[in-house]
Amino acid sequence: xxxxxxxxxxxxxxxxxxxxxENLHPSEWRNPQPADRYNLVVIGAGPAGLAAAYAAAxxxxxxxxxxxxxxGGDCLNIGCVPSKTIVRTSRxxxxxxxxxxxxxxxxxxxxxxxxxxxxxxRRIRTRISRADSIDRxxxxxxxxxxxxxRFIATDALTVDGARLHFRxxxxxxxxxxxxxSIPALSRLVF
Ligand SMILES: Cc1cc2nc3c(=O)[nH]c(=O)nc-3n(C[C@H](O)[C@H](O)[C@H](O)COP(=O)(O)OP(=O)(O)OC[C@H]3O[C@@H](n4cnc5c(N)ncnc54)[C@H](O)[C@@H]3O)c2cc1C
Numbered sequence: 001x002x003x004x005x006x007x008x009x010x011x012x013x014x015x016x017x018x019x020x021x022e023n024l025h026p027s028e029w030r031n032p033q034p035a036d037r038y039n040l041v042v043i044g045a046g047p048a049g050l051a052a053a054y055a056a057a058x059x060x061x062x063x064x065x066x067x068x069x070x071x072g073g074d075c076l077n078i079g080c081v082p083s084k085t086i087v088r089t090s091r092x093x094x095x096x097x098x099x100x101x102x103x104x105x106x107x108x109x110x111x112x113x114x115x116x117x118x119x120x121x122r123r124i125r126t127r128i129s130r131a132d133s134i135d136r137x138x139x140x141x142x143x144x145x146x147x148x149x150r151f152i153a154t155d156a157l158t159v160d161g162a163r164l165h166f167r168x169x170x171x172x173x174x175x176x177x178x179x180x181s182i183p184a185l186s187r188l189v190f
Contacts, residue, residue, distance in 0.1 A: 014119075016126040023126075023133035024071040031145045034164050038064045041157065041166040043149040046073020049172035050132055057141045064166070065142050066149040066159050072132040074174055081128055085121040 013021070021027070040056045042049045045067035053065040070077050099106045130136070137144050147160030156165050179185060 016122040020126040020129045023129040038166040044172035045071045068148045089117045
């Protein structure tokens, strides 16, 4: 299973990574004082939770969004965005190697620069992170809480020591792949 880096220690990271983490889980963040009651509490700030929180806030609802790791969820941080930038560069290398097929000439020696590929990926991921950022959510009027959400009643949950009361709750905590019971398969899953 993919492991999410939850250390959030910006010191050793490059400028793109530092900006992304500040956008998606600011190091100095303090959770707000909860409202008396939220119209909607959304657990999980991946694509599903973000869209729901923005839409409800735009309709005038009092919304709380809870995330235990990074805003943007799998898609922005470890899924769609990083994989598609890597796929794009990989395709470019393949096309360069196949240039003659398209009636083009390129230098004979094509060497893959994996570090440059990853740097581009981090730059693009950071740029997109501005759209999912804490600043944008706050400007939309959404109360963002970082921490693990736990239900304690049908109309209440806790996060980071705070108690949030709500009329409706949406669970948008993503999914994990199911591993079929094929002998030895578990040794191949990571
Ligand atoms: C390598 C890879 C490539 C992909 N490429 C594509 C693609 O090209 N196109 C595409 O459409 N999809 C793609 N996907 C799938 C896509 O990432 C998911 O469909 C999408 O992220 C699901 O969004 P979500 O909001 O449902 O959940 P997630 O993105 O998983 O977000 C759920 C969030 O909930 C948080 N959370 C969980 N439990 C709690 C809790 N108790 N308290 C607080 N927070 C909690 C998690 O930390 C997480 O941030 C890809 C996935 C992977 C792994």
